[in-house]
Amino acid sequence: MATEIERKFLVLDDSYKREAFCKHSISQGYICSDRGRTVRIRIRDDKGFLTIKGPSADGGLSRYEFEQEIPIDDARHLMTLCQPGIIDKTRWLVRSGSHTFEVDEFHGDNDGLVIAEVELKSSDEEFTKPAFVGTEVTGDRRYYNAQLRQRPYKDW
Numbered sequence: 001m002a003t004e005i006e007r008k009f010l011v012l013d014d015s016y017k018r019e020a021f022c023k024h025s026i027s028q029g030y031i032c033s034d035r036g037r038t039v040r041i042r043i044r045d046d047k048g049f050l051t052i053k054g055p056s057a058d059g060g061l062s063r064y065e066f067e068q069e070i071p072i073d074d075a076r077h078l079m080t081l082c083q084p085g086i087i088d089k090t091r092w093l094v095r096s097g098s099h100t101f102e103v104d105e106f107h108g109d110n111d112g113l114v115i116a117e118v119e120l121k122s123s124d125e126e127f128t129k130p131a132f133v134g135t136e137v138t139g140d141r142r143y144y145n146a147q148l149r150q151r152p153y154k155d156w
Contacts (some may be wrong), residue, residue: 004053004065008143011114012134016103019130020092021125029082041078044091047073060139061123079127085109085149090132097128102114109152115143 028042036055042058047069054124069077077087087110092103099118105112116133137143142151 002067003062003066005058005062005120005125006117007061007120007136007138008115008117009129009136009138010134010138011050011103011116012132014102014114015132016092016094016101016114016116016130019094019132020103021095022093023091024091026089026091028087028145029079029085030146030149031082033083033149038146041075041082043072043075047070048073048078056139058123060141061117061127076106083149085152086131087145087149088152094130099127101130101133104131106148106153109149109154111154113148113153 024044026044028040030038030040032039040051049067050070051067056063072090075141088107090105094101097139101116103116118127141147
């Protein structure tokens with residue numbers, strides 16, 4: 001079983017753009033976004049993905065995650081079956097020590113929101129925070145993408 005362990009932070013400024021070694025355009029929708037389980041379709045650049053996530057544990061720090069690449073045409077078709085509220089964002093990848101931070105710059109109804117997350121091997125693993133990383137929001141449901149679909153940042 002694959003367990004995703006990650007911590008999330010608000011971003012203080014746009015210095016991550018200068019530090020990034022890569023960026024991707026992402027659109028994602030949710031076939032199911034019930035509390036405790038989500039089924040997500042993602043299009044990242046020219047690739048499609050199906051992701052299933054279980055309930056959060058450890059105060060939002062970890063959860064079961066299954067992800068499988070699927071043909072892009074299937075992903076485009078499945079996006080038409082998703083619940084209303086597509087998430088659009090640019091993901092910037094930034095190295096910090098031995099970790100890579102994924103910095104999501106949201107667009108559309110979530111414009112102005114920027115979140116950095118780092119995946120860990122264990123909940124107590126140490127990591128180096130880049131200077132652009134601010135307040136930790138791990139476990140705050142408002143910042144879950146499935147929640148941003150239902151209650152976008154512009155409505156806060």
